[in-house]
Amino acid sequence: MKNIWVVFKREVQAYFLTPLAYVFIFIFLILSMSLCFVFGRFLEGEDASLDYTFFQFHPWLFMVLGPAIGMRLWSEENREGTIELLLTMPISTWQAIIGKFLAACLVLVSALAMTFPVILTVNYLGDPDGGKIFSGYLGSLLVGSASIALTCLVSAFTRSQVICLVVSVVLCFFLVLIGSPQLLEFLRNIPATGLLETLRLAALEIADGFSLMSHGGRLFGGVLRLDTAVFFAAFISFCLYATSVVIRSKRA
Amino acid sequence: MIEVIRLSKQFGPKLAVDNISFSVAKGEVLGFLGPNGAGKSTTMRMITGFIPPTRGTVTVGGHDIQKAPIQAKAKIGYLPENAPLYSDMTVESFLRFTAELRGITGAAQKSAVNKAIEICFLEKVARQSLDTLSKGFRHRTCLAQSIVHDPEVLILDEPTDGLDPNQKQEVRNLIRRLGATKTVIFSTHILEEVEAVCSRAIIIDQGKVVADGTPDELKRRASRAGAVKVRIRGLAGSGILSELEKLPHAVSVETIESGDSLFVGRVFPKKSAIDGTLAGEIYQFAAGRQLQLQELAVDEGRLDEMFREITVQVRS
Incomplete structure (x- = not known):
């Protein structure tokens, strides 16, 4: 636990003593707010909720911004050779992974915290459901953490941050896209019978079950389900565990 | 440890x-x-x-x-x-x-x-x-x-x-x-x-x-370790060379310079005599013949030489 804290502290310093975290927070705020007010029609909608106006865009933002925060986690260590220092310290690999992951998540939490004016606004204009806003933030945080965890895994493979960014964005894009309402709608409406019908249903289940968009969307809508919690816990744990496997096997 | x-x-x-x-x-x-x-x-x-x-x-x-x-x-x-x-x-x-x-x-x-x-x-x-x-x-x-x-x-x-x-x-x-x-x-x-x-x-x-x-x-594993470098005056080079080769602890002699009354060369010892016995023999020889012994130096061997010999040996 102490070792996780030490690694976490150093990584947080690396984010906040350099422009990295501030650039990220700034871009996130600009994009999320402009999406909310322009495309989300927050003011015209006359609906005192944030799910379709605000949270709905977050998976698309985190698809790019999650990899942008996470891309340095291990690729930087690989490139600078500092991984050799870190892993010959008397700590376990998993402690280093979790410390780094949590530090990246802190940047995400800071960015989400800075969106508080939108809560004040919606409370001023109407009478929103507080529980729904809370679950929206939780969903947004989980979607963002999941994309950071996936990026963490990708970054363990490479010494190049650019490669890590591109590959992670593509993977995140895929995971968001397969759950987009349009694609699910398309899958639902394919006319099929027999074996094709079974395949169609399987594809629908997989697309819905693995998508960051579907699971995030439920939380944005205020629906807290066990399978959503299990999905995010399993997804993040899998990515972090796979990171340790990659780090270990790269040295063998 | x-x-x-x-x-x-x-x-x-x-x-x-x-x-x-x-x-x-x-x-x-x-x-x-x-x-x-x-x-x-x-x-x-x-x-x-x-x-x-x-x-x-x-x-x-x-x-x-x-x-x-x-x-x-x-x-x-x-x-x-x-x-x-x-x-x-x-x-x-x-x-x-x-x-x-x-x-x-x-x-x-x-x-x-x-x-x-x-x-x-x-x-x-x-x-x-x-x-x-x-x-x-x-x-x-x-x-x-x-x-x-x-x-x-x-x-x-x-x-x-x-x-x-x-x-x-x-x-x-x-x-x-x-x-x-x-x-x-x-x-x-x-x-x-x-x-x-x-x-x-x-x-x-x-x-x-x-x-x-x-x-x-x-x-001491270097091939030159224990070799004695000598510079002797007073006799034809070839004469000194053949005398040096006869010394009890010498294996071979390498000539560096040889003249009418000068010999410069390196005498290699037997394995048992890398401690300086050979240098003593050379001194005795020169003194006995009343030759001028101008240089007498025992090579203590060099690491770089040994390193090169050992690592090249493995390769071949």
């Missing part, structure tokens, strides 16, 4: 380290020599637990690096090759970070960091960011990191690489000083360093240990 038993490392089809065994006791400074790509760094990385061995075991202070990595790593201070650092930190914050990872906190951390800074001559740059520092300072910061927790075992991969001659000398003095109470393994290509610092040296070539001994023992 360190036990390396039948250690091997396979990278794909290449056997980088091939069945190496040795042990290092407390108070010993072991020099690791070998041509580039011989397997020095790979061996050190296995000892420090950075890469797992394909076969074999390493124990550090009684802890197996594979089975009890945390306990074993806690005893080791490690300077990796090229001295990697977190460039976004300052010297001081970097050392505090590594001290904290070693479990040193509070007032103990402050004094440990200050001591490491002092030992490695980093006072002037302590508050400077690492990416603004020159290579020598960066290297010494990484060295400071390896001694901040006063470890029992020091593993230094090319500790003097990239330093200027004065800094090299300082680091050598430091290693010698630390070696009195700790176990030190360091790698280098600089042979004079081995003579200056090590109590023992191991030469590795193509993943195998090809020589293991004190620097003096290794020097």
Whole structure:
């Protein structure tokens, strides 16, 4: 636990003593707010909720911004050779992974915290459901953490941050896209019978079950389900565990 | 303190380290020599637990690096090759970070960091960011990191690489000083360093240990070790040559210069007589014939010569 804290502290310093975290927070705020007010029609909608106006865009933002925060986690260590220092310290690999992951998540939490004016606004204009806003933030945080965890895994493979960014964005894009309402709608409406019908249903289940968009969307809508919690816990744990496997096997 | 038993490392089809065994006791400074790509760094990385061995075991202070990595790593201070650092930190914050990872906190951390800074001559740059520092300072910061927790075992991969001659000398003095109470393994290509610092040296070539001994023992393995260089006047060169060849402990004589009344050459001793017996015989011979003995020098052997002979031998 102490070792996780030490690694976490150093990584947080690396984010906040350099422009990295501030650039990220700034871009996130600009994009999320402009999406909310322009495309989300927050003011015209006359609906005192944030799910379709605000949270709905977050998976698309985190698809790019999650990899942008996470891309340095291990690729930087690989490139600078500092991984050799870190892993010959008397700590376990998993402690280093979790410390780094949590530090990246802190940047995400800071960015989400800075969106508080939108809560004040919606409370001023109407009478929103507080529980729904809370679950929206939780969903947004989980979607963002999941994309950071996936990026963490990708970054363990490479010494190049650019490669890590591109590959992670593509993977995140895929995971968001397969759950987009349009694609699910398309899958639902394919006319099929027999074996094709079974395949169609399987594809629908997989697309819905693995998508960051579907699971995030439920939380944005205020629906807290066990399978959503299990999905995010399993997804993040899998990515972090796979990171340790990659780090270990790269040295063998 | 360190036990390396039948250690091997396979990278794909290449056997980088091939069945190496040795042990290092407390108070010993072991020099690791070998041509580039011989397997020095790979061996050190296995000892420090950075890469797992394909076969074999390493124990550090009684802890197996594979089975009890945390306990074993806690005893080791490690300077990796090229001295990697977190460039976004300052010297001081970097050392505090590594001290904290070693479990040193509070007032103990402050004094440990200050001591490491002092030992490695980093006072002037302590508050400077690492990416603004020159290579020598960066290297010494990484060295400071390896001694901040006063470890029992020091593993230094090319500790003097990239330093200027004065800094090299300082680091050598430091290693010698630390070696009195700790176990030190360091790698280098600089042979004079081995003579200056090590109590023992191991030469590795193509993943195998090809020589293991004190620097003096290794020097004596050079083909010229014990050879006597002479310069004698007073008789025709060819005459002196044939007389020298007849000496009881001489094996062969190499002519460097031969004239009407001059002979310069090198007399090689029998294996049993590398201690100076041969030089005595030559003196006796010259004195008996009333020849002028202008030079008489026993070659004590040179490490670089031995190194070249040994590593070329393995290759052929």
